[in-house]
Amino acid sequence: MSLSQAAQPAALRKTSELTERLQRALPKLVLAPSFAVILVGVYGFILFTGLLSFTDSKILPSFNLVGWDNYAKLWGFRNWITALQNLAIFGSLYILICSALGLFLAILIDQKIRIEGILRPIYLYPMALSFIVTGTAWKWFLDPGIGLEHTMHVWGWESFSFTWIKDGKMAVYCIVIAAIWQSSGFVMAMFLAGLRGIDNEIIKAAQIDGASNFNLYRRIIIPILRPAFLSVFVVLAHLAIKSYDLVIALTNGGPGRATEMPATFMYSYTFTRNEMGIGAASAVIMLMMIASVIVPYLYSELRGGRR
Amino acid sequence: MNLKKLLAGSALVTGLALFSAAAVAEESVEVLHWWTSGGEAAALNVLKQNLEKEGVTWQDMPVAGGGGEQAMTAVRARVTAGNPPTAVQMLGFDITDWAKQGVVADLNDLAAKEGWDKVVPAALQAFSKYDGKWVAAPVNVHSTNWVWANKKVFDDLGIAQPTTWDELIAALDKIKAAGLTAVAHGGQPWQEATIFDAVVMSTGGPEFYKKAFIDLDPAALNSPTMVEAFDRMAKLRSYVDDNFSGRDWNLASAMVIEGKAGVQFMGDWAKGEFLNAGKVPGQDFLCFRFPGTQGTVTFNSDQFVMFKVGDDRKAAQEKLASAIMAPAFQVAFNKVKGSVPARTDVDGSDLDACGQQGMKDLAEASEKGTLFGSMAHGHAAPAAVKVATYDVITAHFNGEMDSKTAAEELAKAVAAAQ
């Protein structure tokens, strides 16, 4: 089948060189479409939004530049400040409690629980629901007139009161509750997989050395789970940002504007108030905040965690 | 998992989808709207059937939510993508904003042929036309400064229809003392703004309303009269129940229908709820103007904006516009919807008592010059200003600021939104 390379005529050698170079470039060629599409669809659009934030766009994009006007106006809006505060509260509570709860449940289930087969789908299914469904169900549940408070009253516990969702200061915590409900099961599954993947030898060795259960978890198991924490963080941060749907379904930004989030703010200014320039400015700030949290974390994980 | 089969399967499915999308309909109109429930959808269905009789297929594009918020987003995406729907339901200044972009059709020929200029009130035409050209066909005229009351509650407590602010407060006090909820209210920004429309009109009269909400005069917005209006809103706040926050407006109507509450301040779409529950105006419920606003009408009008479409769709589009303006349709539609026909030359005797009252008030106000667009519903100022006022009104209603601050904030917010 094969002539030795030296015996091949020049033309054939050229083509085989070409195919070799193609073969070497192939991986990059395969990756290229995805990379190109993301470059345009994500980074290109971010730049476009950035550009819009310096224009006087109203109902549709316009390209008249107005300098920093939109940003100046932005910080004068009460709703924007409220939105940022809410994001800080919601984001941090959501990610922290969801991770802690997921880890806690995973550790419990990892103790060779016999009903795991039944529990797992119960914990996981909320993730399958869309935010509209979750928001509708929880809105009902948390409404004092027809939900939990009403039920408690009917059951005889007259003084029970749970009106958070109608209270301007507490409504954001209702969103936290519903969001945690939706995702903590998924987080539990991720940690459970991580726990199951830990080599038993390491654990046995630590126990022979006399480690208590508590220290076992704290010193050995949890550090091994670092890659799982990365994935969990990515998933939760992604969901926290997408929480627009949940807020709209649950409180629609209310009472008043008390549960405004940057995502609802941006949507409102761009699509409802026909002030696309200001909406774009708020989007840019939102992206910068996201990047400031995610980029350092990703960087440290991807650099440090390499094998 | 056999990947090859999976790929072949999805290729086939994608191919099918492409094929079905390429199938073109003959004369058809695509209408984007947010009337997705019982009464309104039934009313729109009348239009659909009328068009089908003329051989035009109706392609329905419903996008519910937020009184049109989601729909407006969808429209934006469609227009940007270059394939706008044939017609879109829109309110007030949104129509003007879109017309400014130059993406709407010119209906002047049709309008001249059918004589629209003569039968549509001038205040409505301000929105149906842009730059002298007809761009939208109005379906109805809603008015927002109504009060809906449960007659039995009024009769039992010996309350007569209040005609002044003080009489209103006295009536509400009586209802509250009887252990009922005096004012059925849904705590959403637009609902509070709807009440605010009427309160401002009753506090300052038509000239003040015009100066503040239509001319957007900062001196009127931050004035003692405005502070008084906010004070009145705070007073009304004391008559709502604890659970009002976030409640949908039709659930508040239900409270009045069932006799759990005395009155609701809402536009005349509330009448649809009462009629649907089998209640009769004058017997089971009362409809009267917000005390202090008699003789004036703050209105909003649902209009179908016709977007610029290719020549192949123009004929169907004109048939749609014509069908919307047809007198018979206007009566049939508004009977179901609870509003008043946009044409002043139709016979309103088929409407119920409140509807007929509405038609009379509309004609009167149009003549006297006291027919004004509702700020709360986008007919006094563009969306940016409208929602900016929502922010202040709802913050004040929820107790986050006092009346003096509210008036200042109102002037600031309106200025920032222009």
Added chain:
Amino acid sequence: MSQATPETAVRTSLLVRALIYAVLLIFAVYYLLPLFVMLVNSVKPLDEIRQGNMLALPQVFTLDPWRSAWSTAQIGVQPTGLRPYFINSVLMVIPAVAISTLLGAMNGYVLTKWRFRGDGIVFGLLLFACFIPFQIVLIPMARILGLLGLAGSTPGLVLVHVIYGLGFTTLFFRNYYDAFPTELIRAAQIDGAGFFRIFWRILLPSSGPIIVVTVIWQFTNIWNDFLFGASFADVDSQPVTIALNNLVSSSTGVKEYNVHFAGAVLAALPTLIVYIVSGRYFVRGLMAGAVKG
């Protein structure tokens, strides 16, 4: 009294075990409660819902709300129920999931087995795509879809979902393939296998677990998406989430809560089934890769 089975690494006492079961069961109630509320109230007639309390079992059991939600509820002008929109969703979801999974697999393969300078940065850039809020994307994407002639069509929706799913699918596969022994690849190369042959014959066949994870994640996200469906879909391509929203968010009329709940559960059925049926493989799949570094 301690139980130390060979598999359980951690020794626990009976009391602690009882506590563990109790805690797990309490949380199970927390997770189940909203679903219970939805199901129980979707088979009650409307007056019972208004009068009664949400946790009570129905006094009158009726399947009418389900029938209504499926085929007669008012979604637009026509009382069509959710049924026609299901097909639209299916036509959109299946190609989108298939394509984004395949591309993610190939990307993961390249990024881990065919290293080149800067591949870390490329991966980081791809990963950041997971975090972009979709509202930013709407207007520019609408313009592009219009230019491509895909506006308002199912293929257009498929394209959009593929683009914004690439970040996650690449992440999942890249983590998985990272743990795949490189020696096997080298051995195959020595035997003369090329880029694609290694992919089809060696990597993909053993990617079962991570394919399950990716498919579940993508299926759920794409099926439940609302924003893209509302903005880029046309009369023929509106997915079921839009229909559900039209059902639930209508601005007038009696709120038929029972129909809303029935509709919500119906719209969620495909994803629920996917989760419950493949739950076990899901955890296995996660074990195999998504949670490794």
